[in-house]
Amino acid sequence: MSSLLVDNIGELVTNVAGSGEGGPLGIRRRAALLVEEGEVAWVGPAADAPAADGRIDAAGAAVLPGFVDSHAHLVFAGDRAAEFAARMAGEPYTGGGIRTTVGATRAASDGELRATVRRLRAEALRQGTTTIEIKSGYGLTVADEARSLRIAAEVTGETTFLGAHVVPAEYADRPDEYVGLVCGPMLAAARPYARWIDVFCERGAFDADHARAILTCGQAVGLDVRVHANQLGPGPGVRLGVELGAASVDHCTHLTDADVDALASTASDDGQTATVATLLPGAEFSTRSPYPDARRLLDAGVTVALATDCNPGSSYTSSMPFCIALAVREMRMTPAEAVWAATAGGARALRRDDVGVLRPGARADLIILDAPSHLHLAYRPGVPLVRQVLHNGVPR
Amino acid sequence: MSSLLVDNIGELVTNVAGSGEGGPLGIRRRAALLVEEGEVAWVGPAADAPAADGRIDAAGAAVLPGFVDSHAHLVFAGDRAAEFAARMAGEPYTGGGIRTTVGATRAASDGELRATVRRLRAEALRQGTTTIEIKSGYGLTVADEARSLRIAAEVTGETTFLGAHVVPAEYADRPDEYVGLVCGPMLAAARPYARWIDVFCERGAFDADHARAILTCGQAVGLDVRVHANQLGPGPGVRLGVELGAASVDHCTHLTDADVDALASTASDDGQTATVATLLPGAEFSTRSPYPDARRLLDAGVTVALATDCNPGSSYTSSMPFCIALAVREMRMTPAEAVWAATAGGARALRRDDVGVLRPGARADLIILDAPSHLHLAYRPGVPLVRQVLHNGVPR
Numbered sequence A, B: 001m002s003s004l005l006v007d008n009i010g011e012l013v014t015n016v017a018g019s020g021e022g023g024p025l026g027i028r029r030r031a032a033l034l035v036e037e038g039e040v041a042w043v044g045p046a047a048d049a050p051a052a053d054g055r056i057d058a059a060g061a062a063v064l065p066g067f068v069d070s071h072a073h074l075v076f077a078g079d080r081a082a083e084f085a086a087r088m089a090g091e092p093y094t095g096g097g098i099r100t101t102v103g104a105t106r107a108a109s110d111g112e113l114r115a116t117v118r119r120l121r122a123e124a125l126r127q128g129t130t131t132i133e134i135k136s137g138y139g140l141t142v143a144d145e146a147r148s149l150r151i152a153a154e155v156t157g158e159t160t161f162l163g164a165h166v167v168p169a170e171y172a173d174r175p176d177e178y179v180g181l182v183c184g185p186m187l188a189a190a191r192p193y194a195r196w197i198d199v200f201c202e203r204g205a206f207d208a209d210h211a212r213a214i215l216t217c218g219q220a221v222g223l224d225v226r227v228h229a230n231q232l233g234p235g236p237g238v239r240l241g242v243e244l245g246a247a248s249v250d251h252c253t254h255l256t257d258a259d260v261d262a263l264a265s266t267a268s269d270d271g272q273t274a275t276v277a278t279l280l281p282g283a284e285f286s287t288r289s290p291y292p293d294a295r296r297l298l299d300a301g302v303t304v305a306l307a308t309d310c311n312p313g314s315s316y317t318s319s320m321p322f323c324i325a326l327a328v329r330e331m332r333m334t335p336a337e338a339v340w341a342a343t344a345g346g347a348r349a350l351r352r353d354d355v356g357v358l359r360p361g362a363r364a365d366l367i368i369l370d371a372p373s374h375l376h377l378a379y380r381p382g383v384p385l386v387r388q389v390l391h392n393g394v395p396r
Helices: A081-088 A098-107 A110-126 A142-153 A175-193 A208-220 A237-243 A257-264 A281-287 A294-299 A320-331 A335-349 B081-088 B098-107 B110-126 B142-153 B175-193 B208-220 B237-243 B257-264 B281-287 B294-299 B320-331 B335-349
Strands: A003-013 A027-036 A039-045 A054-057 A062-065 A067-069 A129-135 A158-164 A196-201 A224-229 A248-251 A276-279 A304-306 A366-369 A386-391 B003-013 B027-036 B039-045 B054-057 B062-065 B067-069 B129-135 B158-164 B196-201 B224-229 B248-251 B276-279 B304-306 B366-369 B386-391
Touching: A062 A335, A067 A335, A098 A142, A110 A129, A110 A142, A110 A386, A129 A386, A142 A158, A142 A175, A158 A175, A158 A208, A175 A208, A196 A208, A208 A224, A208 A237, A224 A237, A237 A248, A237 A257, A257 A294, A276 A294, A276 A335, A281 A320, A281 B320, A294 A304, A294 A320, A304 A320, A304 A335, A320 A335, A320 B281, B062 B335, B067 B320, B067 B335, B098 B142, B110 B129, B110 B142, B110 B386, B142 B158, B142 B175, B158 B175, B158 B208, B175 B208, B196 B208, B208 B224, B208 B237, B224 B237, B237 B248, B237 B257, B257 B294, B276 B294, B276 B335, B281 B320, B294 B304, B294 B320, B304 B320, B304 B335, B320 B335
Parallel strands: A003 A054, A003 A062, A067 A129, A129 A158, A158 A196, A196 A224, A224 A248, A248 A276, A276 A304, B003 B054, B003 B062, B067 B129, B129 B158, B158 B196, B196 B224, B224 B248, B248 B276, B276 B304
Antiparallel strands: A003 A027, A027 A039, A062 A366, A366 A386, B003 B027, B027 B039, B062 B366, B366 B386
C-alpha cells in the first residue's frame, strides 16, 4: 500500500498527553504525519518529514483526530419535525414520541432503513466523525431489533443492542414479559451483530431491577455495557452502570453527589475513569432542557465524552462540532476539554485505544480544518469547518 | 440566456403571503420554479412545469429563498480566538476587543483584507447566504475606512459605512474631534463605496448626540440609516433609529416598553414595520449573554430579521441556519418565523423587494436543502443542510 504524508500542519492535536503543548491535547506546531496501510506511521516536525508516495498540504491549518461519536440512534424511519416544532412551542419532552418512531421503523423495508443509516453515516463522516456507535432500539421485536443491528453493522463495528429502549405499546401492561423477551430470544437474535448492550434506565422506561437483569444477560453472552442514565430526572442508572463496569453512562443530566462519587471511584492509573460520563448536549438543546453540569464531573476527576445522540426525536444533529460549541457555551467546558471529549473521550467511552489519538500505530482517522486552531470549532459555531477527512488513511 | 427549471420540489417556501400554506411563508407543495436571465420567471405546480433548457431535480426536497444576512463585519484582519477562549472561561464581553482588530486591520495589506472578505463571502454562500451586507468599521482612519468599503463593494452592493464603530485609541480623549472626522473627510472618502451608514450607539462607543450627528451627515449625502442599538444595555439607539427612519436597528437585546412602542409605531400598510428589529443571536451565543426577547417584538407587531453579526470578536459565525436554530431554541421563535426572518426579514432590513422572496421577477436566489421541510433548519442544528445554492440563477 502506498504512503501519504499530511504536511504543513499548523497545529496538530495528537491527544498524546505531554507530547507537546495544551496538556491532554498534546499539540505539536509545524508538524507532519505519515500514513501507511491505514495507520499513522510517523508524527514529527514538518522539517523532518519522510518521503511518501502522496502528499496533502494542510496549508498551515489545524489537524485533529477524527471525531468519535459514541452515542447515535441511526436505524429508524420517519421524522418527527412536527413534534419538534410543537415542543419548541411549549410542549415538554417526555420520551413518549419514541413509540412514533417504533411504528415507522417496523413498517419500513430493509432498504429504507439501510438508506437512512447510510445517508446519516455519510453526513457524519463529512462533518469529521470517523468512528460512530449505532444503537438499535426502534424495532423492539426480535426480528426488527436483529435487522436494525444487522444494518448498523454494515457501517460500523460499534453496534449496540438497545432492545430495552422503551417497553413497546403491545407490552405496556406486561413489562416483566417484555424484559424476558429482551433477555431471551431478542438478545439471541441480536448477539451476532452487537458489541454492546444498553438500557434506557429512566422513569417511564426501565427501572433498576429490569435494567440490571437485561444488562447482566448481555454481559453473560459477551456484550459490554453502556447505559442511558439520569437524563430526565435523578435515578439509579449511573450507579447501576458503575456497579456493572459500564464503559459509559450517557446523558448524566441529573446527578446526585453519590452518582458523581460513584463515577469518580472508577479512576484508573492513567488518570481516566473506567466508566466515562458521556454528555449529549444536542438533546438538551433540542428539548430545551437544562444542560448537564460538565464542570462538576470534570472537577471530580470523571472522564467526560461528548456525543451527538443523533435520533429523530430528541436530538437530530449529526454534528460533533455543534456539540463542542454547545459544550463550551452551555456547559463551561474549555475548548480544549470539549475537543478532547469529542475525540479521545469518545474513544474511552468505546474502550478503544486505536482511535481518538494520532500516534504511530493508531488508525489514520483525522480531519483537516478550514481553520488554524482547534479553538475555532467553538469560536465559529455552526460553520462547517471540516475541510477534509481521512478515514483509515483514505481521503474522503 | 438559457432557462433552468428547478423541478420536483417537495416544499417550496415562497414568502409570498397567502399564496399557499404556512401564512407568511406561502408554502407550495409538489412545485416547480423556472429561472430565466437570473430571475424567477414562473412558479407553479410541478405537473404544469414549462419546458426549459436545463433542469435541476430537487428530488422532493425543500427549496427556500436564499438567506439574506443583513449584518456582517467581514473586512478585518487577525482573529480573536484566544479572547473568545478567555471569555468562555469567565471574562465578560465589553466590546473593548474591537481595538485589537482595528490594529490588525490597519496593518494588513489590501490583498490580505480582500482574501478574508472573499473567503468568508464564499463560506456564507456555501451555507445559503445569497445576499449579504458588509460593514466597514475596523479601519477608523479616512484611508482604512475607504479601502474597507472598496473591498466590500467588490463582493456586495449592500455596503455600510461604520466609521463610528468605536472611537479609536488615538482619539480617546477627543471624541468630538473624531465625530468631526467621521462626518467630514471620512464620510467623503467612504461615500462612493457605501449604500448605508451605521453607528454603534452604546455606552463606551457613541452617545445619542454623536450618533444623531453622524447618521444625519450620512443621510445628507444620500446614505440610508441602520443603527447598532441596545446591545450591551438599555440606551437611546432604537428610538434614535426610529426617529431617523432607519431601515433596521440591530441587536435590540435590552429594550424598554418605549423602545418596542417606537418600533411598532412604524407599522406600514403591508403589516410590516418600516424599521426592522434585526436580532443577532450568534452574538449572545458567543458572548454568553441573555438573548433578545423576540416574542415581545413579534407580539407587538414589529418586523424581525435574523442576521449573523459575523465578526472576529463577538460572533464569528457565518451560518444563517445556526442563527435560525438559536432563534427557535433560545428566542422562542417558531421555525416558520425564524426562516421568514432569515430571508424576507433580512430583505426588509435592507429595504429590498427583489430578494428573500420567490415570485416572478424576483432574483433567482434560492437554496435546495438536504431535507424535506424548512423545519429541519431548526430540527437538525449544526448540520450543513444546504445541498445546492442558486445565486442570480446560477448553480454554485
